[in-house]
Amino acid sequence: MTELPKTFDPAAIETRWYAHWEEKGLFRPERPDAQPYTIVNPPPNVTGSLHIGHALDNTLQDIMIRYERLRGKDALWVVGTDHAGIATQMVVERQMNAKGEKRTDYSRDEFIAKVWEWKQESGGTITGQLRRLGCSMDWSREQFTMDPHFSKAVVKVFVELYHRKDADGNPAPLLYRDKRLVNWDPHFRSAISDLEVETKETQGGFWRFKYPLADGVRLADGADHIVVATTRPETMLADMAVAVHPDDPRYQSVIGKEILQPITGRRLRIVGDDYADPELGSGAVKITPGHDFNDFEVGKRAGIAAGQMLNMFDADAKVVQTADGLVPEAYLGLDRFEARKAVVEAMKPDFLVPHVTRNKEGEEVAADFEPRVIQTPFGDRSGVVIEPWLTDQWYVDAAKLAVAPMEAVRDGRIEIVPKTWEKTFFNWMENIQPWCVSRQLWWGHRIPAWFGEPLGLMHFPRSSDDPELYSRERPIFVAATEAEAIELAKAYYEEHIDFDDRSIAIEVADAGGHGRDGPNIRVNIFRDPDVLDTWFSSALWPFGTLGWPEGATEKPLPFRGGVGVGPSDQGSPMGQSPTPDPSPEGEGSNSFVSRHYPNDLLISGFDILFFWDARMAMQGMEFMGDVPWRKLYLHGLVRAADGQKMSKSKGNVVDPLGLIDKFGADALRFFMAAMESQGRDVKMDEKRVEGYRNFATKLWNAARFLQSNGVTASTSHEAPAAQLPVNQWIVGKVMDTVAAIDSALADLRFDAAANAIYHFVWDEFCDWYLELIKADLSSVRAEPVEASSLSSEESEALRQAQGERVEETRAVAGWAFDQILVMLHPFMPFITEELWHAMGERDADLIIAQWPLLVTPGDTNAQAEIDWLIRLVSAIRTARTELNVPPGAKLPMVVSDGSEETHRRLDRQSAALARLGRIESLTFGEAPTGGAAQIVVDEATFILPLEGVIDIAAEKARLAKALAAAQKERDALGGRLSNPSFVEKAKPEAVAKAREDHGEKSAEAERLQAALDRLG
Incomplete structure (x- = not known):
């Protein structure tokens, strides 16, 4: 066991533990026989940096991947970045402009090489920032949409969509070139x-x-x-x-x-x-x-x-x-x-x-x-x-590709959460327009299409009056490689033109044309200079990252040969991309793809439902024959505290890295989870983040308290045997919390899961359980027994019984704290890992520990007894506070109308009640005369005489005055809210504030009235 410092310092532990996890490969431990669980990360732009939306999106994903990893699954979180065509080209051109250069000063290949150099030196800043957030991604398989294996998948999809045929073998392309308006x-x-x-x-x-x-x-x-x-x-x-x-x-x-x-x-x-x-x-x-x-x-x-x-x-x-x-x-x-x-x-x-x-x-x-x-x-x-400009572009027939995803949502193969988004999904998909996938850039996946010389411009003898021979439209040859395009072109010209036994040679040039080489014919074809829309390539993310179409091994996919000097377009299906390290075991094998496709879950913002999510569904079902993921969770936006959308122009953008510096990653993560309610946006509230930092501090102090009282790491995954009601109670509460978290995360109710563990840790474990067991842990009896009144045998038996109580309590407390660390780990990974190791020697890191076993709780009567004790003590404390009873004053208590069960409970829990409620004596009978506070718990009335403790008359006057003021404010606010003119014309935030204030004043009036009633 390592003694913890007095002060919890997030910065001191976060970098250390993340480096440890990554170095040890713990984000994806070897679990070949385990059930797979797969999430792909929406790939951020390689030019990007972590913003508050990323923080929400990735926190939710990490919660699910850590949760499923703890449950023993082969949890794979695919990570990578998007090449971001326009954004990246803009960044590099801006750097060139600062040097007095421009893109057109270089050839296309030279410019592409400069982009790769930038990517190597400066690209991917966001990946380091994701690490700071604690994202447990499988970095050994980090992907990039311009990686060779991924580029190969992109080219394959383009070529096959273009060459699609119907059931009868007739051309039925799902990708075509057309003249339409574009942005x-x-x-x-x-x-x-x-x-x-x-x-x-x-x-x-x-x-x-x-x-x-x-x-x-x-x-x-x-x-x-x-x-x-x-x-x-x-x-x-x-x-x-x-x-x-x-x-x-x-x-x-x-x-x-x-x-x-x-x-x-x-x-x-x-x-x-x-x-x-x-x-x-x-x-x-x-x-x-x-x-x-x-x-x-x-x-x-x-x-x-x-x-x-x-x-x-x-x-x-x-x-x-x-x-x-x-x-x-x-x-x-x-x-x-x-x-x-x-x-x-x-x-x-x-x-x-x-x-x-x-x-x-x-x-x-x-x-x-x-x-x-x-x-x-x-x-x-x-x-x-x-x-809006009319131009020739490449289009995907999205209407036809949309049919299968819509069927999948209707029959439940794809579940959209929240379900309310289904209507929006169907409305867009049923009215979908052709998808323009070409961009007039240099950086990106070069379109695998070559243009040939129109037949109408080739002045060779014709053997037919076919009008096509007189066309001035350029023929298009779509192929995975330049060599295949040349073969297609050769077959095309040989089919349409009689060359009188002259042979034809196809050459690739910068422009089309034709001529004679001696007695033979030469035709030039040229490659389409455009690149593909980045959404086209990212639509392949759920299966292209798994090695499709050639399969992949579990090994990393490192670069070889020097970044920035990619192969030329000559014969290359991907163009301008470094060469991968070959993985022989993966060749011809689709085991990795089949194991992790379909993915289990996709988490994304609702704003990219159509740009990315729907297109993944289209391409996945077209090429993989199955849905890309079984469940799609759409979260809202992170807004400013006043509900406005964040924007730089408004000056209300929140930097998540600044929040991490100030409060720690764990606090920010827990805030995101606790505030993520299905169908609603998240309002940024720095005070709430600070509050969750305080929650982490409370957990830290609880660990220090346990350490100081001899509680160490548990040696059992199962709950230790417990005889004491308080220990049976905490075991039951652990089971309740496990069940609540399991249920919430099964339904992707992140707020419910976070609130369940928060309530258990703060209220039940720290505020009550540790308080209830304090006497046992310190080996101090609440009711001292005079040594002279006991024989030596009785004293030994008492010491032995007391030792057994301490031993049981330490074992249960250590086990319960371990379960807390495991349950809280998906939300707050850093502090939980630190405390996991600080409590004692471990066989494994917390990140790969076992999720708590969900078993039937033990003695429910014992648990009910502790719940009753907590309600009674809480009521006593509330009454003392409301009636201004001095904190140090010990009060007598009279119990009236108590059942036999209540009497037995009081007998067993009298010591705890005396200590926690500051009760000096306990009697049974009728209420005494004079001023007293009366508390009703179940069937019994508990009376606290207050004569001589407080000034009854003055206290009644104080409470009556405060009650009148609260009622006056409550009624005034109620009047405003009942006025239609105010509700309809006032600003929404003003109406919301009035409702909030009305609720607070109503509750205050109820509390004051209850306190006044207690005094009789």
């Missing part, structure tokens, strides 16, 4: 996902313009124009229609007719579409399908194919000529916001409809536009306004 970031010159778009309110305008009807057509009211409104006037350079509601009587006569766009002179068709709202503005909407997501759908319904939609911007969001050549030259090259000003100025003389309003004096004034607050999309990393 375009002009800064990065790349498509981005919805998750990377941050919508902000900005001050904008609502402009109204006249579009003249063509060919002398007029509306029913005689007007020769239609008024359209827009918040983005510049887009009118690519207008292709004007939409009106088909039932709007103002416009029914002109549906199908044409209207003129004033600047370009383009003739636009007037289409009837429900998208146009007759109640909004003029009821007419200009349609620019190439630059607005809603307009894109309207355009498709109007019969405009995506390939025909006009595009007026380049990748930098500058105006370019549209396909019909109608954009005036003066606008070409203008930035989109410069173009907005130019368009408004051009329309102002004849076609702008001014916005008329009144000034402070009540006079009518006109302005070019109506000021409005606009919901504007911004790139979350670039900070620039996102532009």
Whole structure:
């Protein structure tokens, strides 16, 4: 046994124990025959650092993995980081810019090498921070989404989705190339996902313009124009229609007719579409399908194919000529916001409809536009306004892949917790859109597709009138390797063109083309320069990290050959990635995958339900034929103390590492668990974190008390035999707590589990059990027996009996404290491991100890007796406090109407009652005359005479005055809360505060009334 310091210092133990666990491989001990239990960690960005959301998410995961490890399972927590395409490229480019360099100063391969260098030197900061939080991940299998084995899985999935066939062997691709609108970031010159778009309110305008009807057509009211409104006037350079509601009587006569766009002179068709709202503005909407997501759908319904939609911007969001050549030259090259000003100025003389309003004096004034607050999309990393842009991208047919996951949720193979999220899940999945998976970046998984020379550009003799031979569309060859792509290209050209016995050679170049090499034909193909969306690769996380598709061993997957000098794209399916250390035992073996797939549980924030969780379900069921995890737990956000969402702009972001420095990782972890209630967000409260630090200190002091009284580590996993009621009671309470935690964690009720162990440790073990056994542990009898009154034989028998009491109590106390350390370990791993070893010699570390055995408690009558004693002492203490009885005063107690069982209990527990309740004498009979406090416990009344101890009259007056004040405040608050005007109009936080205060004053009034009633 190691004597503990007086003061608990978290910093002194956390680093030491984490290094010990990791060095000894205890995060995943050898348990080949144990039941597997698997969790994969949502991979944080390699550029990231630990934020409060990570702290919540990873704490919950670690609780479950430590809990299942203690229960003897082969618990695997997969850890790794995401290569974070845009974020990482931005970080490296920013460093280059600081040196006066830019990405385009280097070749693609040179830039990729610099990213790998950055990753080796600076990437993965968050992995060290996860260690500080105490996350017991299997670091020996740490993954990275650009690891060679994982990249191979990514390429395989892309290629197979592209080449999918139906049951009859006909092509039925689930991945294809299409022209659609995307969220375009002009800064990065790349498509981005919805998750990377941050919508902000900005001050904008609502402009109204006249579009003249063509060919002398007029509306029913005689007007020769239609008024359209827009918040983005510049887009009118690519207008292709004007939409009106088909039932709007103002416009029914002109549906199908044409209207003129004033600047370009383009003739636009007037289409009837429900998208146009007759109640909004003029009821007419200009349609620019190439630059607005809603307009894109309207355009498709109007019969405009995506390939025909006009595009007026380049990748930098500058105006370019549209396909019909109608954009005036003066606008070409203008930035989109410069173009907005130019368009408004051009329309102002004849076609702008001014916005008329009144000034402070009540006079009518006109302005070019109506000021409005606009919901504007911004790139979350670039900070620039996102532009809907029509471009060719790669898409996954998400609607087809979504079918299997929805069935799995419906039939219970995937359980979503809380269940309330199922409705949201189905609503999104049933209305899912094609998933854009390509990004215009250099860092990431290079798309395994090569473009060839269009047949229509190859001027060779043709042996057929097949129109395909005249196509100018580039053929696409999707393959895992360059060599396979060359073979596909060769077969394609040989099939479609008769080369008159000339042979064909396929070469990979930076651009397409063809020519002659002597008598033979040479065709160049080039690889798609784009990379895949990081969500595409992370969707494979539940099985790609397990070694799929080739299987994997239990060995680590280290890098070899020097980071930063990855292989070239030549013949490489993964591109720009170091070479792995081969694991021969894993080749051709899927045992590791089959053992740990499906995963048991996924814990994630609800905000990535669709971006990651749903996509894992799609890819897992498509490629593994089974769900990726059996249970999906969605937690809420961690908000500021006032309920607001945390943001840097509000200055209310909380740094979890700062909290760990201040209070320790254990305190922060316990706070996260205790506050995590299903379906609710977590409100950050530093005072609560401090409170859990105090809880750890109380546990520390309990250990010191036990040590000072000869209590050491238990030598038994089973509860020691107990004869004393107090020891039987604590054994029963241990069993109750084990059952409560097991039940709570089975239902993922983290708050219930944390509160169960907290209540047991603080209230039942520390406050009551240690107090109740203090006399036995110190070998002091509560009722001294005069030695002269006993014979030597009686004295020896008494000493022996007392020794047996002490021995039993020390054994039970040591066992119960061990069970506390085991049960608390998933929540507070550091302090529990420290105390586990401090209490005595151990065969193993706590992290791999055994979870408590759940057995039927012993004598329930003994447990009931101690519960009764605790209720009686608590009532006595409450009465003494409320009635201002001096703390040192010992009081007589009279028991009235007590049953025989109560009399027997008083006889057995009189010593404890005297010590804990400060009772000097105990008699049975009627209540004495005069002022007294009366306490009712079960059938008996316990009277504490107070004459001469306190001033009864003064105490009654004090209590009556305090009661009147509490009732007055209670009733005033109740009046406010019953006023509908206050409840409906006041700020929500003000109403909540009033309800909280009303509850407190109501409880205070009840306590004071009870105290007054006791005095009679």
